[in-house]
Amino acid sequence: MNAVELIKFSTCYGHKNVLKNVNVGFNSGSITAIMGPSGCGKTTLLRSINRTAEMEAGFKCEGDIRVLGQSINEVKNVSSVRRQVGMVYQTPVVLPMSIKENVLFGPRYYGAQGRLQMDAIVEDCLRKVALWDEVKDRLKQPASQLSGGQKQRLAMARVLAVEPRVLLLDEPCSSLDPASTGLIEELLMRLAEDLSIIIVTHNLFQARRIADETVFMLDGQVVEKGSTDHIFTSPRHEKTRGFISGLFG
Amino acid sequence: MRSRVAADLLLKSFFWLSGLFILLVLLAIILYLIWRGGPYISSQFIVGSPAGTPLGSEGGIFPAIKGTLWLVLLALVFSIVPGLLTAVYLSEYGSSGRLAEMISLLVQSMSGVPSIVTGLFVYALGVVTLGWGISLLAGGLALAIMVFPVIVVSSRDALLAVDENYRLVANSLGVAKSYTLRRVILPRAAAGILAGILLALGYAAGATAPIMVTAAAIAASSSGALLEPVMALPYHLYILFNEHISINQAYATALVLVILLLLINTLALWLYSLQERINSR
Amino acid sequence: MNPGLELKEKIISTIFISAAVLSSLLLLGMLLFILRESWPIWSQVGAMDFLSGTAWRPVSTPPQFGIAPMLISTMWVAGGALLIAAPLGFGCAIFLAEFAPAPLPAMLRPVLNMLTGIPSVVYGFLGAAVLIKFFELRFDLASGESLFAASLILAIMILPFITSNSEAALRSVAPEYRQAGMALGVSREYMALRVLVPLARRGMMGALVLAFGRAMGETMAVLMVAGNTLMLPFSWFNKGEPLPALIALELGSSIPGSIHYQALFAAGLVLIVMVIAVNFGVNILLRRLKSGVKQF
Numbered sequence: 001m002n003a004v005e006l007i008k009f010s011t012c013y014g015h016k017n018v019l020k021n022v023n024v025g026f027n028s029g030s031i032t033a034i035m036g037p038s039g040c041g042k043t044t045l046l047r048s049i050n051r052t053a054e055m056e057a058g059f060k061c062e063g064d065i066r067v068l069g070q071s072i073n074e075v076k077n078v079s080s081v082r083r084q085v086g087m088v089y090q091t092p093v094v095l096p097m098s099i100k101e102n103v104l105f106g107p108r109y110y111g112a113q114g115r116l117q118m119d120a121i122v123e124d125c126l127r128k129v130a131l132w133d134e135v136k137d138r139l140k141q142p143a144s145q146l147s148g149g150q151k152q153r154l155a156m157a158r159v160l161a162v163e164p165r166v167l168l169l170d171e172p173c174s175s176l177d178p179a180s181t182g183l184i185e186e187l188l189m190r191l192a193e194d195l196s197i198i199i200v201t202h203n204l205f206q207a208r209r210i211a212d213e214t215v216f217m218l219d220g221q222v223v224e225k226g227s228t229d230h231i232f233t234s235p236r237h238e239k240t241r242g243f244i245s246g247l248f249g
Numbered sequence: 250m251r252s253r254v255a256a257d258l259l260l261k262s263f264f265w266l267s268g269l270f271i272l273l274v275l276l277a278i279i280l281y282l283i284w285r286g287g288p289y290i291s292s293q294f295i296v297g298s299p300a301g302t303p304l305g306s307e308g309g310i311f312p313a314i315k316g317t318l319w320l321v322l323l324a325l326v327f328s329i330v331p332g333l334l335t336a337v338y339l340s341e342y343g344s345s346g347r348l349a350e351m352i353s354l355l356v357q358s359m360s361g362v363p364s365i366v367t368g369l370f371v372y373a374l375g376v377v378t379l380g381w382g383i384s385l386l387a388g389g390l391a392l393a394i395m396v397f398p399v400i401v402v403s404s405r406d407a408l409l410a411v412d413e414n415y416r417l418v419a420n421s422l423g424v425a426k427s428y429t430l431r432r433v434i435l436p437r438a439a440a441g442i443l444a445g446i447l448l449a450l451g452y453a454a455g456a457t458a459p460i461m462v463t464a465a466a467i468a469a470s471s472s473g474a475l476l477e478p479v480m481a482l483p484y485h486l487y488i489l490f491n492e493h494i495s496i497n498q499a500y501a502t503a504l505v506l507v508i509l510l511l512l513i514n515t516l517a518l519w520l521y522s523l524q525e526r527i528n529s530r
Numbered sequence: 531m532n533p534g535l536e537l538k539e540k541i542i543s544t545i546f547i548s549a550a551v552l553s554s555l556l557l558l559g560m561l562l563f564i565l566r567e568s569w570p571i572w573s574q575v576g577a578m579d580f581l582s583g584t585a586w587r588p589v590s591t592p593p594q595f596g597i598a599p600m601l602i603s604t605m606w607v608a609g610g611a612l613l614i615a616a617p618l619g620f621g622c623a624i625f626l627a628e629f630a631p632a633p634l635p636a637m638l639r640p641v642l643n644m645l646t647g648i649p650s651v652v653y654g655f656l657g658a659a660v661l662i663k664f665f666e667l668r669f670d671l672a673s674g675e676s677l678f679a680a681s682l683i684l685a686i687m688i689l690p691f692i693t694s695n696s697e698a699a700l701r702s703v704a705p706e707y708r709q710a711g712m713a714l715g716v717s718r719e720y721m722a723l724r725v726l727v728p729l730a731r732r733g734m735m736g737a738l739v740l741a742f743g744r745a746m747g748e749t750m751a752v753l754m755v756a757g758n759t760l761m762l763p764f765s766w767f768n769k770g771e772p773l774p775a776l777i778a779l780e781l782g783s784s785i786p787g788s789i790h791y792q793a794l795f796a797a798g799l800v801l802i803v804m805v806i807a808v809n810f811g812v813n814i815l816l817r818r819l820k821s822g823v824k825q826f
Contacts, residue, residue, distance in 0.1 A: 050421055052417070052420055052421055055420065057344075076536075077536050079423035079424065079425065079535075079536075080423065081423070082420065082421055082422065082423035083422070083423035086421070086422075087421040089414075089417070089418070091414065093414040093415065093417070093418045095415055095418065095419070095433055096415070096433065096436075096437055096530075097432075097433075105419070105422065105424070105432070106422040106423070106424060108432075109422075109423075109424040109425070109428050144530055155418070158418075158422070159421075159422065162422055162423065253720075257717045257719045257720060260719040260720075260722075260723065261629070261718075261719045263621050264621050264622075264624050264625040264628075264629050264719070264722075265625060265629065266621070267617075267618050267619075267620075267621030267622040267624075267625055268621070268622050268625035268626060268629070268630060268634070268638065270618060270622065271622050271638065271641060271642065271645070271689065271690070271693065272638060272641055274645065274686060274689075275641050275644060275645050278648065278652075278656065281656070281660070282652075282656075330549075331549055331552070331553045332553075334545065334546055334549035334550065334553075335549055335550040335553045335554070337546055338546040338547055338549065338550035339550065341546075342543055342546050342547065343547075343550070348547075348551075349550075351554070352550050352551065352553075352554040354813075355554035355555075355557050355558070356553070356554055356557075357809070358557060358806055358809055358810075359554075359556070359557045361740075361743050361744075361747070361805050361806060361808070361809045362557070362560070362747070362802055362805065362806075363746070363747025363748070363749065363774055363801055363802065363805060364747070364749065365747070365749045365774040365777050365778050365798070365801075366560075366564070366747070366777075366798045366801060366802045367560075368778075368781075369564065369777055369781065369794070369795065369798045370560045370563060370564060370798075372781060373563065373564075373567050373786075373795070374563065377786040394556065394560075397553065397556070401553075425535060425536075425538075425539045426539065426542075426543070427538075427539060427542045427543075451647055454649075455647075455648075455649025455650070455651065455652075456649065456650075457649070457650065457651040457749070457750045458749035458750055458774065458778055461778055462777075462778065462781045462782060483649055483651040483652075483750075484651075486651055486652070486655055487651055487654075487655070487750065487754070490655055490658060490659065490754070491754070496659065499655065499659070500659075503652050503655055503656075506649060506651075506652060507648055507649075507652055510647045510648060510649060511644055511647060511648075513647070514643055514644055514647035515640075515644075518640055518643055
């Protein structure tokens with residue numbers, strides 16, 4: 001089953017038509033990469049899935065997006081969509097509080113109580129992102145002291161703490177060094193066992209390393225989708241070929 | 250070319266002199282007040298009540314200090330909650346909507362209303378129509394209306410200065426705006442908000458026109474009774490001078506008032522710079 | 531759990547919206563109230579007569595209410611203050627933005643702040659005790675109070691506002707313009723005057739207009755040095771009674787509900803309308819005037 005499915009989905013900001021009649025599905029339990037030139041609508045696509053795109057002025061959309069079979073526009077409470085669909089942004093953002101409180105930000109809202117339960121959540125999520133050993137002695141210290149790569153992993157732990165089913169990442173490693181990038185890629189491959197992961201990336205090597213499938217977008221439309229190997233070695237469309245060779249060349 | 254050089258020199262000197270002029274003005278004011286008023290400030294002056302004939306030519310200004318404190322307290326009590334609520338609306342809930350623009354415009358226009366007109370309004374409403382008479386309550390209300398726009402604008406700016414990324418991240422976790430506000434935005438902007446409140450406090454403490462017509466009296470006990478008139482520092486200064494009661498007491502009162510306000514302003518400035526440092530972390 | 535949270539959120543946002551709406555209606559409420567209190571003046575005396583009449587005699591029979599002298603005093607005092615403060619304020623702003631060596635701007639900005647923190651009654655007091663006395667002694671006058679003295683005091687009061695706002699406007703000019711100017715080999719002074727000021731003129735004009743509005747509404751400083759006579763002033767050195775002073779001085783002694791009382795409210799309405807018109811004018815001016823500060 002598709003974890004996320006877009007059906008005849010279009011969006012515009014004011015008069016500008018960003019996504020045009022997009023029809024694409026993302027498999028559950030796997031990693032799908034989205035690639036394409038700047039301005040093709042990748043970020044808007046992600047933000048439409050977790051319904052943060054509508055926060056910008058002039059946003060209108062048509063069509064439907066289903067997450068785990070349920071339409072996200074028909075839900076009464078938008079925050080339940082956002083809880084199910086976690087998002088990690090390009091710039092690592094940590095909330096101005098301690099490492100521990102960063103992780104617990106969502107759980108506290110949703111009613112987690114009791115020190116034992118909360119400590120367990122913190123440890124569990126930090127272990128999942130391979131951050132536990134690095135920070136276990138300084139959980140109460142401000143998260144702003146962490147390095148870029150650590151902050152990004154903390155952002156992921158924070159998202160995992162609200163138990164999403166789908167994870168969206170918008171170029172999560174573009175401001176990180178290779179070592180941190182490697183760590184995060186490893187982590188994503190582990191998480192893919194339980195989550196469905198959609199990652200926007202510019203880095204074709206990254207896509208080849210971790211993505212099972214790749215979607216190529218151009219000008220607000222999905223041009224081609226297929227297994228990553230296939231897309232890179234023998235893409236069907238002219239435009240895809242052009243883009244891939246451009247990346248190489 | 251020589252006239253160009255001369256013109257340049259003239260301009261440059263003008264710019265420099267204007268800059269130094271401002272510095273000199275402040276120094277002159279403070280030093281002069283210290284020189285003329287300093288000798289008359291004593292502990293008796295601060296804690297004693299007006300005495301002598303005519304009243305106020307000797308003794309102290311304690312009731313005026315008390316009265317000012319009461320007035321400012323009331324002003325803050327009436328204006329902080331509406332002010333903060335409005336500021337939060339403008340920065341978090343309204344954003345770019347038409348309603349928010351209108352409200353913003355109305356509040357900004359309010360800050361241009363002359364304080365005497367605010368006094369006029371509260372005089373008609375409170376003193377006359379509601380029958381409060383010249384009273385602490387009327388004065389507090391007038392001052393509250395006067396400082397309300399200050400609190401709204403400064404708090405809104407402090408809130409808007411908080412990094413947008415925090416809101417974005419919190420939203421994508423599905424938490425409600427009020428939760429993010431309570432746990433992230435407000436604490437982060439607290440220093441700036443407090444600085445704005447302090448400035449409002451100072452503004453209220455020094456205002457004379459609105460309380461002149463609603464609350465102030467030449468002599469009163471300033472015990473905090475809401476429907477009684479109060480003494481206040483700025484009005485006391487005005488009376489001491491205008492009624493030719495005592496020029497020396499006037500200078501001393503002016504000095505006390507200025508010191509009080511400079512302290513408040515310095516504290517507010519320090520809080521603003523603290524906020525800047527917090528925002529850049 | 532979720533529905534409960536959502537309802538709570540709806541209640542909270544309703545509270546915020548209501549507070550904002552109610553508070554902003556305060557201004558309208560004030561205007562309407564003052565209009566109502568002053569209505570008999572507008573209907574009986576008429577706006578033209580009220581605004582252009584030169585006699586203010588509330589206790590004569592029949593009482594006469596003309597605020598032309600006060601209107602003229604108000605404009606004269608404020609305009610005069612602007613005349614004195616604008617060049618100084620701009621000069622200081624240019625100094626802070628372009629010429630002041632490193633520690634000075636950081637030092638002078640708190641100074642500006644503190645100047646705005648000094649209450650107007652202290653300015654008025656010092657003006658009366660020092661400046662007026664000086665005029666009386668130096669020029670051998672019976673009374674040194676005048677519109678000019680009031681303009682002087684007001685000028686010092688509005689100077690910090692003009693300077694801060696203008697400096698901000700100057701600083702916001704993109705550095706590329708400075709570099710382009712200097713690269714032509716002109717002096718810093720020349721560049722400041724010919725390049726920066728025109729680019730920042732929107733903000734600087736705005737600063738001036740706001741300062742003008744402030745000067746129009748100031749009560750205490752003018753009360754203590756302008757002289758407070760009800761006669762029409764003919765020169766800057768005459769005495770006068772700007773509108774705020776009129777209201778402050780006569781409100782307490784007027785009988786609530788009497789025509790005198792209503793006339794004071796009418797004066798208040800004129801004052802507030804004038805100031806709001808000035809503020810609105812600023813907004814429109816700032817929107818219309820192309821600042822010319824393009825983004826590179």
